[in-house]
Amino acid sequence: MKTLIIEDETAAARNLAAILRQEEPSMEIVATLESVAESVEWLRANPQPDLLFMDIHLADGDSFRIFDAVEITAPVIFTTAYDQYALEAFKVNSIDYLLKPLNADDVRRALAKLRRLTSTERSDYGSRVRTMAVRRREDVFLVHVRDRIIPLQREQIAFCYTFNEKVTAYGYDGTAYPLDKTLEALQALLPEAEFFRANRQFIIARRAVKEIAVWFGSRLTLHLTVETPERIVVSKARAPEFKEWLKSVHPVE
Numbered sequence: 001m002k003t004l005i006i007e008d009e010t011a012a013a014r015n016l017a018a019i020l021r022q023e024e025p026s027m028e029i030v031a032t033l034e035s036v037a038e039s040v041e042w043l044r045a046n047p048q049p050d051l052l053f054m055d056i057h058l059a060d061g062d063s064f065r066i067f068d069a070v071e072i073t074a075p076v077i078f079t080t081a082y083d084q085y086a087l088e089a090f091k092v093n094s095i096d097y098l099l100k101p102l103n104a105d106d107v108r109r110a111l112a113k114l115r116r117l118t119s120t121e122r123s124d125y126g127s128r129v130r131t132m133a134v135r136r137r138e139d140v141f142l143v144h145v146r147d148r149i150i151p152l153q154r155e156q157i158a159f160c161y162t163f164n165e166k167v168t169a170y171g172y173d174g175t176a177y178p179l180d181k182t183l184e185a186l187q188a189l190l191p192e193a194e195f196f197r198a199n200r201q202f203i204i205a206r207r208a209v210k211e212i213a214v215w216f217g218s219r220l221t222l223h224l225t226v227e228t229p230e231r232i233v234v235s236k237a238r239a240p241e242f243k244e245w246l247k248s249v250h251p252v253e
Contacts, residue, residue, distance in 0.1 A: 001027045004042075004049040006066075007079065008034040008059045012100060016053060016079075019107045035060045040069040048074050051114065056080045057184070060241075061192055075117070077110050141169070143177040152177050154194075158208040158226045160186050162201055172208065174226055196245050198222060202232050209246065 003020065007013040013032050020027050030049055033039045035058050043066070054063050054076050066072070081100040096110045143150040156171045162183045169177040169186075179186070187197050198204050204222065211223040220234040220242065234242050 001051060002030045002049045003027055003051045003053065004030055005032045006034075006039050006052065006054040006058070006063060007032065008055060012055070012079070012102070016102055016107070019102060019104050023104060023108050023111060034058070036063060036065045039063075039066050043070045043072065048072070050074055052076045054078050056188070062188055064188075065192070075114055077114075141177075141179060141181075143169075143179065145178070150177065154190065157190075157195075158205050158224060159228065159232075160203040161229055163229065170226060170228075172226055192245075193248075196242060198232050198234050198242070199238075201230070202228070204232065206246065212246075 001024065005013055005016060007016065013034075017029055017032065020029065030046070031042055033042055037060055039058075052072065052074055054066075056063055056078055057080070063078075075096070078097040079100055079102065080097060096113060098106050098110060139154050141152045141154070143152050152169060152171075157169050158172045160167060160169045160179070160183060162168075167179045167181060167183055167186065169179055171177065181189070183197075183200075183203060187195075187203060190203065194207075195203050195205055204224065208224040208226060209222060210225045213221045213223070215221045215233060218236040218239060220239050222232040222234065224232070
């Protein structure tokens with residue numbers, strides 16, 4: 001069985017490879033890839049593997065972007081360190097997933113489930129994953145406020161902010177909407193062309209970006225069209241990625 005590993009954490013990738021060699025000595029790991037871009041390039045240039053292990057969150061974005069670029073018909077076993085909300089979607093769509101840190105028992109059970117699938121069921125995995133990827137992009141969020149439920153349109157969100165394990169979305173008029181999702185879950189649900197994970201506290205909408213200032217140590221501070229609870233700082237490491245994102249959606253004339 002030819003297996004492709006898509007994982008941006010070196011230690012996690014090595015751990016998974018070691019477990020697979022132990023559980024399936026005949027398995028061939030054809031490649032270990034670390035990003036969406038690298039995975040798309042590899043899948044376009046090589047024959048489809050028999051199985052993929054894929055981390056949900058990669059350094060350059062949501063791994064579901066891979067399915068937007070190439071057709072994958074092989075079974076996919078997802079791995080994640082968090083995002084309980086997203087896991088519910090995997091259960092509904094009968095997609096296998098493993099919680100990090102991975103252990104031999106969990107991998108063994110996932111492989112046993114894979115062996116029980118018919119060839120038709122295996123080939124159907126790709127279409128189910130693509131369907132799930134589309135459904136994960138939500139246009140409306142239901143906000144529970146006391147005895148009311150308020151529909152919050154995605155276009156109304158200027159930024160999302162987490163503090164003391166509570167997540168709040170803020171509209172362009174400054175209205176605060178408490179959400180029952182983690183910031184990681186929201187990141188997976190919001191389109192990357194429109195929203196950017198600035199740091200551990202903030203996800204910002206591109207329409208909300210008013211001004212960018214260079215701060216200490218080549219970091220960036222972002223000023224939005226709406227007031228924020230604290231300063232939004234983009235690290236030096238992520239600053240180039242942010243600039244590319246902003247440039248891609250606001251092309252220079």
